Structure formats: structure tokens, C-alpha cells
Amino acid sequence: EVQLVQSGGEVKKPGESLKISCKGSGFSFTDYWISWVRQVPGKGLEWMGRIGPSDSYTNYSPSFRGHVTISADKSISTAYLQWNSLKASDTAIYYCVRGFGDFDYWAYWGQGTLVTVSS
């Protein structure tokens, strides 16, 4: 069974750093793109970026490039989303998702990680 299990919710202050994780199981982690999707509470979905299956190549949405970093440790089948300096506007639920081969439609979603940034 394919599963994506994300790390737990976080409460942070503006300016702090954060790294959340997404551990995959039930599939070969090196065969699939992993993306991150943001959802501000009560709002819609936004694709942030993705990391490639074997070489850790990354693509970012222009809206998020330079503000977050996507990385992975394929030895433990885990992808990461990292901020160096959080803003209040980063408060959201973050989902990791798995694509199908070269196609980025997503049947497999993590449970979501709620990140709250407040002073």
C-alpha cells in the first residue's frame, strides 16, 4: 500500500526556520516525483514545487522559488520542505503528493502538516 506520512504540526515565530518531512512507503521512492502543495486554511490549493526521482532535480513554482527549499534523502525515502525565515503568511497546511511516472496528477497525498507562524 502506497503511503505518504508527514511530520506533525508546528507552531513557530516569524523569522524562525523549519523543516517538515514526508516519508514514503509501499513504492520505490526513486521512481516518482514528489511535490508539495500548500493550502491556506479556508482557501484553495497551490503547487509549490517538486523533487525528481533519482537525481533530486527540483522545479519550483515562481511564487515559492527562493522562499522554500525542497530536498530528499532517498536512503530513507523521505522528502523535505524547508524554510530559513518563516513569515506569518506561511501559515497553512502543507501536503506532500506523489505523481504517476512523468505526470503530475496526484492520487497519493500525505495527511498534511499544519504550520502556524505567529508572534
Added chain:
Amino acid sequence: ENVLTQSPGTLSLSPGERATLSCRASQRVSNNNYFAWYQQKPGQAPRLLIYGASSRATGIPDRFSGSGSGTDFSLTISSLEPEDFAVYYCQQYGDAPWTFGQGTKVEIK
């Protein structure tokens, strides 16, 4: 980027009625059909319904159907069941950055 605009914003219908949701892209979607639909219920992650514009995902009932190509796509629910009242999002994955529509809420009338 390819901006997706969904209509209507809210659809008020009764169980058993037919629902038609629309999504218009600002640019032609690559290969005409790199297009998906998702359903999201409160407190849950989205669920994939349709990919390739018209292919149902595994386990999705046949009352859900997708159609369209180019810039105009639609999702039809032939007869609403109580569990279908939710928010629906369209997504294009033809040209990066992948983008979503803003969502259509299907609510009980």
C-alpha cells in the same frame, strides 16, 4: 502561468440532481488533456477523481465523468449522493507551474 477559473463558485443542489462544474484555462492545456479534478471534504486531503481530462481514478464511481479539451473542461456528477457534497478543484499538469482552479463548492440545497 496557466490560470484556471472555475464556475460557478458555489452550486446548490439536492441529492439525486445532476451537477456540472466548469473550468476554463487561460492557455491551451498541453496535449489538450493534461487535466485533473479533485474532491476535498472538510479536514481531509483532496482525492483524485479524474486525470487525463476524462479518465476516472481507481475506485471512483461512474457517476463522476470528466470531459473537455484545449481550454474548456467540465466535471459532471450524474446523480448527487449525500457524500458528494464537497469542494471540487481542477488542475492542469501540462505546463509548469502546475496550477489549480479556485474551487467550486457543491452544497446541499
